[in-house]
Structures are given as C-alpha cells and as structure tokens.
Amino acid sequence: MAVNLDKPQRWKEDVARSVDMYNQWFLNFAPGAFRATRISATVSVEASLLATSYLRDIRPETMKKNPSILSMLRMATCPPIAVDRLIGLAGVNSSLVKAMEKDNRLPVRVTGDLLDKELQKIGEIIERMADPDIFVWLARGDEPRQEEIHRAATIVADRLCGAQANPIIRNEQEKRQLAKIKTWLEARGYNEAETKARVDFQNMEPGTFSFRLNVKVRDNTVNIPVDAVIMPITANKGDLPVLIEAKSAGDFTNTNKRRKEEATKMAQLKQSYGDNVNFVLFLCGYFDSGYLGYEAAEGIDWIWEHRIDDMAELGL
Structure with missing residues (x-):
C-alpha cells in the first residue's frame, strides 16, 4: 500500500x-555543527603547519607520511588553489593529487624517485604561493609566535570548511x-x-x-x-x-x-x-x-x- x-x-x-x-x-x-568542525579543522591545520616547519619546508617525506595534508596546503595559498589548478601549475600526475585529496593516500603506480619528484614540485608551488598576509612570519624570516600560528590555522580552517560547507x-x-x-x-x-x-x-x-x-x-x-x-x-x-x-x-x-x-x-x-x-x-x-x-x-x-x-x- x-x-x-x-x-x-x-x-x-x-x-x-x-x-x-x-x-x-x-x-x-547548522552554525554549531559548522563551528565544531572548524574547531577540529583548526587543530589539524596547526599540526600540519608544525609538520611543514610552518610552510618553510614542505618536503616529500612529510606529504608521504600524511597525504591528507594536501587539502590544507591548497587553502594556504593566495589565492587558494583548486585541485585541477594545482595539477596544472605543478605539472604533476593527476592520479597523485586526486588520490591524496579524495582517499588520503598515495597512488599505487607512482612510487620511488618519481613520487619524490612529483611531491617536490607540489611543495615548491605551495611555498611560492603561500599567502603572506596569513603567514606573516615568512616575510620576516623568523619563528612564528603562537598567536600568529593559531590565527593562521583558524583562517585556513575556515577556508577548508567553507569549501566543504554543504x-x-x-x-x-x-x-x-x-x-x-x-x-x-x-x-x-x-x-x-x-x-x-x-x-x-x-x-x-x-x-x-x-x-x-x-x-x-x-x-x-x-x-x-x-x-x-x-x-x-x-x-x-x-x-x-x-x-x-x-x-x-x-x-x-x-x-x-x-x-x-x-x-x-x-x-x-x-x-x-x-x-x-x-x-x-x-x-x-x-x-x-x-x-x-x-x-x-x-x-x-x-x-x-x-x-x-x-x-x-x-x-x-
């Protein structure tokens, strides 16, 4: 019936x-759910910043240990970089970027020296385009203060959550x-x-x-x-x-x-x-x-x- x-x-x-x-x-x-997710994302971004020496050393080893870091790195640039735009700018294998983004893993077919070279190119693009208004310590060439780290992480987390709001x-x-x-x-x-x-x-x-x-x-x-x-x-x-x-x-x-x-x-x-x-x-x-x-x-x-x-x- x-x-x-x-x-x-x-x-x-x-x-x-x-x-x-x-x-x-x-x-x-909805506002509370979004804020809770943003708080969690901020903690994750702070950890990612620490792992990359606060965007001063984005090494292949770091990305291999934590492939999911790529989403944060794309939101750390000026302007934020879409997945396909990063693939084009860095000139890297699309399967590498999409595996890291969607599945939080490295692709099976890209390994060894080739993998390191591809990740190195991604890191160079991120370092070159890192947003100087957010990561103010990069221009100064010194260590970031804790309040600067937290402020930057909050902004990047907000960008991440904004892109994933729906x-x-x-x-x-x-x-x-x-x-x-x-x-x-x-x-x-x-x-x-x-x-x-x-x-x-x-x-x-x-x-x-x-x-x-x-x-x-x-x-x-x-x-x-x-x-x-x-x-x-x-x-x-x-x-x-x-x-x-x-x-x-x-x-x-x-x-x-x-x-x-x-x-x-x-x-x-x-x-x-x-x-x-x-x-x-x-x-x-x-x-x-x-x-x-x-x-x-x-x-x-x-x-x-x-x-x-x-x-x-x-x-x-």
Whole structure:
C-alpha cells in the first residue's frame, strides 16, 4: 500500500511543512555543527603547519607520511588553489593529487624517485604561493609566535570548511535523521544490529535494523549503500526488509539534479530482487512537486520526517 506517492492532494502542504522544518533545524543547529568542525579543522591545520616547519619546508617525506595534508596546503595559498589548478601549475600526475585529496593516500603506480619528484614540485608551488598576509612570519624570516600560528590555522580552517560547507551540513543532517529513525524504531521494540556484525540484509532477524548497509546487486558484483535497513517485527522467512534512503536538501535546485540517483537504485534493486522490493525515501527539506512527481512515476514512495509516524504504514 502506498504511503504518499499516490496522494498528490497533500503534497503542497507537506512541502511547506518540510521546508519549515529544515529551515528551523538549519537556524538552530547548522552554525554549531559548522563551528565544531572548524574547531577540529583548526587543530589539524596547526599540526600540519608544525609538520611543514610552518610552510618553510614542505618536503616529500612529510606529504608521504600524511597525504591528507594536501587539502590544507591548497587553502594556504593566495589565492587558494583548486585541485585541477594545482595539477596544472605543478605539472604533476593527476592520479597523485586526486588520490591524496579524495582517499588520503598515495597512488599505487607512482612510487620511488618519481613520487619524490612529483611531491617536490607540489611543495615548491605551495611555498611560492603561500599567502603572506596569513603567514606573516615568512616575510620576516623568523619563528612564528603562537598567536600568529593559531590565527593562521583558524583562517585556513575556515577556508577548508567553507569549501566543504554543504557536505558538512548534509552529514550532520543525515546523522540527525538516522537518529530520529532509530528512536522511532526502538520505541516500538526494534533492536539495532551490532555495529561490527556482518549483516546480510536478506537474512536479518525480524525486529532488527541496521544503518549504512551495503546491498549487493547485479549478481553480487555491485554494492548499493542503503542508509537504513529494517526487518519488520511481523516478517516471515524469506521476506525482504524495508530499505530507507535518508534525504535532506537546503534548496530546490539540487534535489531536481539528484532525483535520478534514487530511480537508478530502485531499478537495480528490482532487477536483482524483484518487484517486491520496498525502497522508500525519508525526506526533510526542499523537495517540490516536480521532484515528488518524478519519484512517484518511478514507483518510489516516501516518508516525511515531519510525519514520521507514517512509517507504521510500511508495516513497521
């Protein structure tokens, strides 16, 4: 039985309530989440500055020990350097920079003297373009004072967090959404599977749930990450669990750009497990009628966070 996809008469009111709920959360909690991340980033930047002798000696050995330092180094220049711009300026292998940025590791195929030469070129670009208004000790040629180090680290941390503002907010919102689902389930007698347990979504015990679980599709060759997987208390042997994707959005534009992602997941799941797959969205924020209509046409239902008790209609 459909919960919301077949009730367009109430979409407009739900959209308004969902937008109000997201805005209230953003005003109350987003600034704090951003500040907490910035404080943590400041500590990390200070450690990175120490490791590079406060940007006076950016050696290959330092970057090899801590590849994630590259993100900080890019934000330490004037102007800050984008990933692709650094690759072009330094004339280095793109796989090296992207592995350090995305995966915090060194690439497998770039090693030895070649790796040292590539990292040396990156270091030379950073040292040449280091922002003199932030790292004031570079022009003086002396040791930085502690307050100067902290001030510089705070500025670089702010740049880092500014570049990652949307992911930071989205991550905090997802945590909150999953916590709300957990509270709702536990109040009804459900138990979360142990964090380290190897959970097979097809063989979960009735009345259990798990978060961020990989579901295999395409003959077990591809993993689809699912935010919440719940086996109803009343489930019989062979029944599939309910699969929930937590979605939040702070504007209408991005939701319509990303709406095909859920349709692709649904198609893959149905192809692997049949039409009885119960894949639904848990929505909070800016999801307009265009988005909802698209998902409904793909056979994807949803639960609004502001009306979380509708989850009972999923058989939970």
